Amino acid sequence: MKNAVLINIPFYTYNDEIIASLKRKGYNVFHFSYKPENSSISKFRFKYSKAYQKRFIKRHVEFIQKQLKDIDVDVFIFINPTTFTSDDVNAIFKNHEKAKKILYLWDAVTTYPQVKNIFSCFDKIYSFDIVDCKEYGFKYRPTFASKELLEAKIENQPQEYDIFYIASYSKKRYGQLLQLLDICKENELRPFYHLYIKNKLAYLFFKLQNPKLKMKYVSTKLISNKEKLEIISKTRAIFDTPLDTQTGITMRVIEGMIMNKKIITTNKHIVDFDFYNDNDFFVFSDSLDKNKIRSECKYKINPDYYSADSLVEELTK
Numbered sequence: 007m008k009n010a011v012l013i014n015i016p017f018y019t020y021n022d023e024i025i026a027s028l029k030r031k032g033y034n035v036f037h038f039s040y041k042p043e044n045s046s047i048s049k050f051r052f053k054y055s056k057a058y059q060k061r062f063i064k065r066h067v068e069f070i071q072k073q074l075k076d077i078d079v080d081v082f083i084f085i086n087p088t089t090f091t092s093d094d095v096n097a098i099f100k101n102h103e104k105a106k107k108i109l110y111l112w113d114a115v116t117t118y119p120q121v122k123n124i125f126s127c128f129d130k131i132y133s134f135d136i137v138d139c140k141e142y143g144f145k146y147r148p149t150f151a152s153k154e155l156l157e158a159k160i161e162n163q164p165q166e167y168d169i170f171y172i173a174s175y176s177k178k179r180y181g182q183l184l185q186l187l188d189i190c191k192e193n194e195l196r197p198f199y200h201l202y203i204k205n206k207l208a209y210l211f212f213k214l215q216n217p218k219l220k221m222k223y224v225s226t227k228l229i230s231n232k233e234k235l236e237i238i239s240k241t242r243a244i245f246d247t248p249l250d251t252q253t254g255i256t257m258r259v260i261e262g263m264i265m266n267k268k269i270i271t272t273n274k275h276i277v278d279f280d281f282y283n284d285n286d287f288f289v290f291s292d293s294l295d296k297n298k299i300r301s302e303c304k305y306k307i308n309p310d311y312y313s314a315d316s317l318v319e320e321l322t323k
Contacts, residue, residue: 009077010322011105012037013070013098014085019231020257020314023153024085027318036077038070040087050207059089067094074102081106081322084128088118095127106130108321112149114138114251132321134254136275147321150314151260154231163240168195168299169270170237171245172258175203175224177216182247182272183223185292193296198237199245200229234261243268243299245290255279260312266303270294281307 010033012025021037028035040063051058067090079102087095087109099107109128114135115121125131125142133144171186173179183201190197201224203209209226213219229237238244244262246269248254253275262269263281270288277289286303288294310316 007034008032008080009034009036011035011074011079011082012085013040013082013087015039019152020150023150023314024083024318026153027314028322030315031318031322033080033322036073036079038066038073040066040089063089063094067097070098071100074098079105081108083108083110083321084124085110086113086118086121087124088113088121090124092124092127095124099127106322108132110147110321111135111138111144112254114249114253115142116251117249135252136278137253147317148255148260148312149257150317151257151264151309151312152231152235153314155235155261155264156309156313158235158239165240165242166196167198167237167241168296169197169243169245170241170267171197171199171201171247172229172234173201173247175201175208175212177212177219178250179247180216180219180223182290186245189292189294193294195294195296195299198241199223200225202226202228238262238265238267241267243270246271246273247290248273263305263307264309264312266305268299268303270299281305 010028012028012035014021025035025037082099082102082105084095099105107128109124109131111121111131111133115138131144132147133139134147134149136146138144139146169186169190171183179201183199187197189195203212203224203226205226209221209224238261244258244267246256246258248256253273255276259269259271268286268288270290272290274289276282276287283304285301286305288298
């Protein structure tokens with residue numbers, strides 16, 4: 007059996023789907039995170055203490071080396087290893103010279119510029135960010151939708167909501183949510199939103215940074231793929247707010263296209279993609295055309311291309 011090493015951080019269920027896809031391709035998978043996965047205190051210290059982060063990475067790289075000591079690795083796949091130096095990466099690759107070494111970025115380089123230091127360690131680099139691909143010569147590869155969504159039988163359902171917004175909290179996204187809610191109120195549109203914060207400790211920390219933050223607009227509960235799918239199926243449009251540095255299409259956009267929903271996005275680069283059309287996309291500003299939101303969509307995409315299996319196939323070929 008072939009051996010694959012996946013190094014990334016858990017992100018909803020997408021991590022499990024990549025591992026499952028690798029296994030379907032006949033790989034025995036060794037998975038490691040590049041950040042602490044246990045207590046909130048460890049995660050906090052890792053984020054805000056450079057000394058703690060350095061000690062953790064040193065111990066963790068040694069742990070990975072030990073786990074892979076007697077393993078004949080066929081392929082390494084690193085996804086956004088933002089805390090590793092080139093010395094860390096090369097230490098992991100030591101004694102595995104014949105293995106393919108793949109880097110996949112699903113954040114923009116300008117968001118985590120330190121990743122530039124590890125580019126030379128890899129045989130191939132893929133990115134979801136279209137501008138980065140042009141600037142650095144990466145191969146473009148979008149992210150993927152969940153297996154549950156791709157296999158769902160999408161039936162016509164009463165549209166209970168006009169706009170669905172789900173995202174992890176940031177101060178800017180909080181402001182965008184409040185702006186969206188004001189627009190919805192003015193236009194008699196029905197929103198459903200879920201702005202996620204990991205826990206109450208994180209909420210208190212963000213509250214110190216943004217005194218205007220109110221608990222009623224955020225949630226510490228994760229929405230499952232099943233719940234998200236059910237809500238999207240009952241919604242006319244999806245609101246997408248990637249980071250300002252990101253130019254690639256997010257999972258929200260992919261999910262919206264697959265489920266034939268209107269997409270309202272703050273990503274002005276959306277007009278550069280071949281699937282873009284004026285009927286189905288809005289670049290978010292300070293107003294919305296509610297009649298356009300309620301008109302039919304006309305997407306022409308291949309859903310299979312936006313699967314974890316398709317991503318893994320391309321990364322490992």
